[in-house]
Amino acid sequence: MKILAIDTSNKPLSVAVMDNDQLLAQTTLTTHRKHAEFLMPVIEDLVKKADLTPTDLDRVVVADGPGSYTGIRMAVTAAKTIANTLGIELVTVSSLLNLALNVQRADVLINPIFDGRNQNMFTGLYRWNHGTIETVIEDQHISLGKWLPAISDYEQPILIIGDTASFEDDMRNVLHSRLLTANPLMGIPSAALLGQYGLAKSPVEDVDAVVPRYLRLTKAEADWKKLHPNEDTHNYVEKV
Amino acid sequence: MTKTIRVDSANQTMAIGQKLAQYLAPQDLILLDGDLGAGKTTFTKGLAKGLGITRPIKSPTFTIIREYQDGRIPLYHMDVYRLEEGGADDLGLEEYFNGDGVNVVEWSKFVADELPDHYLRIVFRRDDSEGDNVRKLTFEAKGDRFEKMIDEVLGE
Amino acid sequence: MNLVARDLVLSFETSCDETSVAVIENGNKILSNIVATQIKSHQRFGGVVPEVASRHHIEQITGCIEDALRDADVTYDDLTSVAVTYGPGLVGALLIGVTAAKAVAWAHNLPLVPVNHLAGHIYAARLVEPIEFPAMALVVSGGHTELVYMPEEDKFEIIGETRDDAAGEAYDKIGRVLGINYPAGKPVDELAHQGKDTFKFPRAMDSDDNFDFSFSGLKSAFINTVHHADQIHEELSREDLAASFQQAVVDVLADKTQRALKEFPVKQLILAGGVAANKGLRERLTKEIASFKDTKLELVPLSLCGDNAAMIGAAGEMLYRHGARADATLNADPGLEFEWLADEAK
Numbered sequence: 001m002k003i004l005a006i007d008t009s010n011k012p013l014s015v016a017v018m019d020n021d022q023l024l025a026q027t028t029l030t031t032h033r034k035h036a037e038f039l040m041p042v043i044e045d046l047v048k049k050a051d052l053t054p055t056d057l058d059r060v061v062v063a064d065g066p067g068s069y070t071g072i073r074m075a076v077t078a079a080k081t082i083a084n085t086l087g088i089e090l091v092t093v094s095s096l097l098n099l100a101l102n103v104q105r106a107d108v109l110i111n112p113i114f115d116g117r118n119q120n121m122f123t124g125l126y127r128w129n130h131g132t133i134e135t136v137i138e139d140q141h142i143s144l145g146k147w148l149p150a151i152s153d154y155e156q157p158i159l160i161i162g163d164t165a166s167f168e169d170d171m172r173n174v175l176h177s178r179l180l181t182a183n184p185l186m187g188i189p190s191a192a193l194l195g196q197y198g199l200a201k202s203p204v205e206d207v208d209a210v211v212p213r214y215l216r217l218t219k220a221e222a223d224w225k226k227l228h229p230n231e232d233t234h235n236y237v238e239k240v
Numbered sequence: 241m242t243k244t245i246r247v248d249s250a251n252q253t254m255a256i257g258q259k260l261a262q263y264l265a266p267q268d269l270i271l272l273d274g275d276l277g278a279g280k281t282t283f284t285k286g287l288a289k290g291l292g293i294t295r296p297i298k299s300p301t302f303t304i305i306r307e308y309q310d311g312r313i314p315l316y317h318m319d320v321y322r323l324e325e326g327g328a329d330d331l332g333l334e335e336y337f338n339g340d341g342v343n344v345v346e347w348s349k350f351v352a353d354e355l356p357d358h359y360l361r362i363v364f365r366r367d368d369s370e371g372d373n374v375r376k377l378t379f380e381a382k383g384d385r386f387e388k389m390i391d392e393v394l395g396e
Numbered sequence: 397m398n399l400v401a402r403d404l405v406l407s408f409e410t411s412c413d414e415t416s417v418a419v420i421e422n423g424n425k426i427l428s429n430i431v432a433t434q435i436k437s438h439q440r441f442g443g444v445v446p447e448v449a450s451r452h453h454i455e456q457i458t459g460c461i462e463d464a465l466r467d468a469d470v471t472y473d474d475l476t477s478v479a480v481t482y483g484p485g486l487v488g489a490l491l492i493g494v495t496a497a498k499a500v501a502w503a504h505n506l507p508l509v510p511v512n513h514l515a516g517h518i519y520a521a522r523l524v525e526p527i528e529f530p531a532m533a534l535v536v537s538g539g540h541t542e543l544v545y546m547p548e549e550d551k552f553e554i555i556g557e558t559r560d561d562a563a564g565e566a567y568d569k570i571g572r573v574l575g576i577n578y579p580a581g582k583p584v585d586e587l588a589h590q591g592k593d594t595f596k597f598p599r600a601m602d603s604d605d606n607f608d609f610s611f612s613g614l615k616s617a618f619i620n621t622v623h624h625a626d627q628i629h630e631e632l633s634r635e636d637l638a639a640s641f642q643q644a645v646v647d648v649l650a651d652k653t654q655r656a657l658k659e660f661p662v663k664q665l666i667l668a669g670g671v672a673a674n675k676g677l678r679e680r681l682t683k684e685i686a687s688f689k690d691t692k693l694e695l696v697p698l699s700l701c702g703d704n705a706a707m708i709g710a711a712g713e714m715l716y717r718h719g720a721r722a723d724a725t726l727n728a729d730p731g732l733e734f735e736w737l738a739d740e741a742k
Contacts, residue, residue, distance in 0.1 A: 033332070040724035054503040069447065070488060073454055077492050081499035084458040085472070117353055128687045175713050208459040211451070220322070220445045236437035237415075237452050239463070240431060276569065277616045278717065281560060287402055296559040296608070302539030303730045322445050346694075350730060368627070372620055 001058045001084045004043065004082065005195030008035040008075040008165075009067025009095035010114060011215035016191035017050040021199055023192045025191055026048035030188060035074040043078070058088055059199030062188065063095040065213035066122035066139060089203035092210060093194055093233040096139050099124045099162055100126040101193040102186040109136060111151065114165035119144045122215060125151060125158075133197075142218045148174050162187045241387045243394055244378045245282060246367075253279045253375065254286030256393065261290025263389045264342045266313055271348040274364030275352060278301030279375050283362065287344065288315055298347070302387050307341075313340030321347040358392065403476045405716070407709035409492030411485025411513045411716065412539070413437075416730050418497060418666035419475075420709030424522050425486055427468030428542035429706035430720045432456040435579065443568065444524050444576045450488035464705075472504045477510040482573040482722070483732030485541065490728035498724055505535065509712045510603070510722040512732055513703075514540060515552060517668040518536055518699040519711035527694070528663040534653050536677070537669035538564035541649075541657050542567050545600065550718040552734040555656055556607025559660070564671045565644055566611040570618045570641055585674050590695050591635030595621060597644040599651075600675060607656045646680045669742025673701040 003018040011033050016026040023029070025046040029038065047054060047059055062079035065072035072095065083090035099112035106128040113159060115123040124139035126131060144167055152174055159180040160171065164187070172179050225231075247253050260270075270287070272280040285297045291311035300306040300319040308315040314334050323331075333354050336343050347357065361380040368374075379394065381387040398711065402421055409416040417431040434452045438444045474608045480497035483490060501508040519535040561569070564581060571580020575586075597617045600610040608656035617640055625632045657665065661701045665688075667681055678695055685693040700707060 008617055034727070036495065037727045040495070040502060044502055044724050054505075060654050069450070070491070072486070073450060073492065074495055077454055077457065077495040078499050080454075081461070081496040082503055084461065085500045085503045195494050208456075208462070211455055214451070218445065218447045218451070220441045220448055224440050236440075237434050237456060238436065239432045239460075275618050277612075295688060296557070298558060299561045299565060299612075301565055302562060305730065307731055320443070322443060323447075334409065368623065 001199065002052060002056050003059045003061055003195045003199060004047070004057050004200060005191040006039070006043070006075045006079055007095060007098055007189040007191050007194055008039055008071045008072055009063050009189065010063060013038060013042065013187050014189050014191035014194075015039070015046055016094060017046045017052065018192065018199070019049045021196045024052075026124075026190075026192050027166055028188060028190065035071055035072075035181045039074055041079055053059040053181065054082070054086060057082075057086060057092060059198070059203065060088065061091045061093060061195050063177055064092040064180045064213045066094050066141065069212075072214070074187070076210060076212045080207050080220055084114040090207050091198040091201045092213075093198055093201065094123065094124070094139050094213060096124045097133065098132060098189050098194045098197070099134070099187065099213050100191060101197055102235060103159060103161060103182065104128070108157045108180060109151070109154055111158050111160045113160055113162040113164055113167060115166060119166070121147060121163075121167065123147060123233070127156075139213070139215060151175075162218035169198050241390075242378055242380045243390055244360040244376055245394060247375050247377060248371075249373050250279065250282045252310055253282045253377070255288070256284025257279055257283040257375070258290035260393050261287045263392065264291070264313070266340050266342065267338060268342050269337060270342070270344045271355075271361040272344060272346045272364065273361065275366050276368050278361045278364035279377075281381065283364070284317055284344055285344075291315055293382075298357060304382070305336070307308040316341050316343045318344065321344045323350045358386065397712060401715060402464075402474070404470055404474050405477050405479050405509075405652045405712045406461075406475050406491040407454050407479040407511075407705040407712050408455070408497045409481045409513070409516065409703055409705040409708045410489050410491060411481045411483070412447050412464055412703055413452075413698060414704065415453045415460050415492075416703065416705035417457075417460040417464040418705035418709050420462050420706060420713060421715030423710055424526070425597065426706045427470065427524055428464045428466075428736055429704055430460045430463045430467065431702075431704050432460055442572070442606040446484070446486045448488060450492060453489055461469065461496070461500070463532050465575045472702050475504065475506055477507045477509050477712065479511050479708050479716070480726075481513045481708050482510045482606055482726060483729035484729060485728070487730040490730065493727050495728055502724060505545045507716065508719050508722045508726065509710050509716045511708050511715060512552070513708075513710040513736065514542065514544070515715070515736065516697075516706045518546070518552075518666055519709035519714065520668055520696045520704075520711045521666045521694045523700060523706060525694060527666070528692070530660070531664040531666060532653075532656060532660060532662045533588070533702055534649065534681075535667040535669045535670055536563045536667075536671035538562060538568065538671075538734055540669060541611070542734075543653065545656075545660050545662070549714055553735050554580050554736050556609065556652055558609045558611060560610055560612035561615060562600055563609070563611055563649065567617050569615055570670050573619055573622050574637065579670075581674060584638050584642065587634055587635050587638035588676055589639075591633060591637070591639030592645040592742035594633075594636045594742060595640035597640050599647050607652050609648055609652060611645065611648075614641070637710055639701060642674075642676050650680045650684050653735065654684055657691060657702055664694055666696065668701070670702050672696050673698050703715040733741055
């Protein structure tokens with residue numbers, strides 16, 4: 001099975017082309033945020049370098065968020081359009097889980113973090129169990145103040161990766177020696193690991209319905225919902 | 241530090257913008273807030289003129305950002321009304337703030353989280369009791385550079 | 397068997413609050429034109445919220461592609477090119493169409509043609525009748541008010557534009573004062589037809605010797621009038637307010653257009669863009685054009701005035717013939733503009 005894997009959830013861009021779990025080609029860039037300009041050329045280049053054509057692909061695996069809104073939209077738009085237009089499978093994977101895949105050890109709880117500004121974070125808690133990664137706490141958008149009590153009662157050490165800089169000190173004050181940090185390179189997503197993980201997952205049934213995992217309503221929607229608690233929010237888009 | 245002045249005409253608002261332009265450097269941030277039709281665009285027109293920009297300054301409402309490159313330094317004019325938290329990513333606001341031009345932002349409360357520490361904020365208020373064209377302009381400087389600037393532009 | 401080669405463009409438009417995909421044959425025949433409109437969603441907020449718009453586009457995009465191909469009864473193998481709006485517009489919204497179009501072009505090895513949204517609005521006229529050159533277009537919408545001179549089919553030169561607010565933007569802003577939700581164009585138009593121009597608002601720039609428009613003075617005069625009446629608890633006729641506003645807008649648009657036609661004689665005048673659906677404006681231009689014997693007026697049909705991908709396909713086919721191509725690095729350009737003819741003159 002030929003797989004195209006894409007992660008542009010935050011500043012890094014990572015794309016890989018795989019043949020089952022063999023990596024054929026991978027590019028990872030961390031120098032810019034211009035995913036709109038770089039994503040399709042990188043895909044084009046890697047597929048060519050892997051000696052394939054687009055029609056050889058069987059599956060697209062995409063990290064669908066959380067992350068920067070624009071970043072996850074670029075990856076998901078490219079992925080769902082490629083899957084739809086070529087009539088191939090699409091697998092979606094949490095961007096936080098993809099980051100957790102960088103830590104291949106079973107003796108810790110893995111806590112990937114994306115900065116959500118103002119002491120808020122996009123985060124979740126993961127662990128390896130007999131070679132399979134499991135969710136311990138679901139991905140969410142949460143303030144550091146609420147996240148800390150949620151993770152402070154586990155016995156195992158907690159290893160943080162990702163945008164840890166603005167949270168590390170406060171977390172250490174609570175978790176003390178149970179807080180572990182990692183090589184910063186582990187905070188950069190790998191599309192190869194994403195592709196490998198996506199190989200075993202079942203594809204989505206309805207490609208058209210795939211949207212990014214924002215984990216957060218827009219402010220406009222949130223305010224509106226407060227005023228209209230019982231309104232059905234579907235069918236706001238009409239084909240005319 | 242804040243200072244409030246009264247202006248009696250659109251021309252006067254424009255003249256203040258034009259004068260301020262002489263003091264501006266790349267990465268300066270000017271926030272314009274206040275009522276609809278209270279002179280924010282007029283002020284920006286004056287500022288653009290002072291920067292030597294000859295193209296007309298059009299409302300940035302539709303595309304959110306308009307760029308003017310033909311002056312002494314570039315002018316980036318933004319209307320961030322309705323812009324969401326996080327939506328600033330789309331626009332690369334940070335890149336503009338750390339870029340090569342002067343940034344003028346209308347409705348800045350919508351991007352309050354994204355703002356750097358130093359800026360000059362001007363609040364425009366209509367004063368209908370005094371006449372159709374009378375406005376109160378309140379200048380609020382954050383940072384020494386802008387404090388000095390308003391002293392020089394408005395006179396001590 | 398059909399021996400005549402068919403040129404088929406798959407076109408994308410996502411610059412604001414409509415997700416649209418179309419298939420156009422030979423540049424002038426609509427085989428399909430799917431438009432998923434978000435208006436209802438944004439009405440909750442009184443105007444387009446960019447982040448919400450981007451989120452809706454990504455929900456709709458692949459479904460629209462499928463529908464467009466199915467309705468046109470064509471497959472990817474039949475296509476000649478892919479065309480996409482890359483500006484002007486909201487950057488996050490544009491990026492969905494641009495990314496999807498790039499992905500489709502790459503996947504099926506098709507040439508990608510970048511299209512200016514305003515060229516699309518103008519070329520909507522072609523879907524009704526061939527455009528004859530030289531031509532002039534008055535493009536009026538929520539984000540634009542421009543007079544565009546076209547000496548040839550692929551040359552677009554701005555000879556006049558708004559110096560502040562777009563005409564449609566002025567409608568939405570005064571609509572708010574009248575308690576009319578966005579988009580206010582149609583309700584204000586309807587209200588205006590029940591009233592009279594009693595307020596005689598100023599016609600900005602009407603006497604100046606150029607082809608530029610201005611609507612912010614009119615907007616302020618309108619707001620001041622309502623404001624004053626409120627303060628002395630006087631009730632003004634909403635119909636007359638709307639009629640007076642619309643009359644001032646139409647006067648300025650019509651006068652400037654007439655003046656431009658005198659200086660740039662053309663075979664065709666095209667009225668395009670969302671505000672081109674305005675009845676008052678259509679009636680007025682139809683009347684005025686009578687004095688220009690050699691110029692035909694082309695009113696873009698109501699169904700194609702709003703944003704749609706059919707118009708992008710119509711412009712895309714023409715641009716393709718002239719060699720316009722984009723590669724996979726194509727980015728959205730939210731502030732994209734035509735050339736300014738006046739720049740050289742200055």
